[in-house]
Amino acid sequence: MKVEMKDGQPVIDAADLAGLLGLSPEDVRAKMRSGDITSRFETGVDEDAGRIRLTFYHENKKVRLTCSEDGTVLKTARTEIGGR
Numbered sequence: 001m002k003v004e005m006k007d008g009q010p011v012i013d014a015a016d017l018a019g020l021l022g023l024s025p026e027d028v029r030a031k032m033r034s035g036d037i038t039s040r041f042e043t044g045v046d047e048d049a050g051r052i053r054l055t056f057y058h059e060n061k062k063v064r065l066t067c068s069e070d071g072t073v074l075k076t077a078r079t080e081i082g083g084r
Contacts, residue, residue, distance in 0.1 A: 003054065003071040010041055010054055012065070017056060020063045020078060031058065057081075 004011045014025040014032075021028065021037070031037040037058045044051035050069045055062060060082065066075040 001065075001073045001076075003052070003065065003067050003073065005071060010052060010067075010071075012054065017063070020076065021056065021058050021061055023058070 001013075001016045014028040017037075018025045018028045023031070028037065032039075037056060039057070040055040042053045042055075044053070051074070052067045052069070052071075054065045054067070056064075060080050062079050062081050064075075064077045064079075065073050066077075067073050
C-alpha cells in the first residue's frame with residue numbers, strides 16, 4: 001500500500017482503505033463523499049520531519065497510516081473508539 005501526493009494532498013486507493021475499514025471500495029467512495037468517513041492529514045516536524053500521517057474515522061473505527069515522504073506506509077494502526 002502506498003499513499004500518493006497530488007497537488008499537496010494525500011490520495012489513497014479506495015480498495016486499500018476499504019480493507020482497513022471493513023467496507024467495499026464503493027462504500028468508501030460514497031461515505032467519503034457524504035462525510036460519513038472523515039480524515040485528518042498531518043505532516044511531521046522535528047524528529048518526525050519527512051513523514052506524513054493520515055487518520056481516517058468511520059463510525060467507531062479509527063485507522064492511522066504513518067508514511068514516509070514518498071508515501072510508503074511505515075505503520076498502520078486500527079483502533080475502536082467511542083462516541084463517534
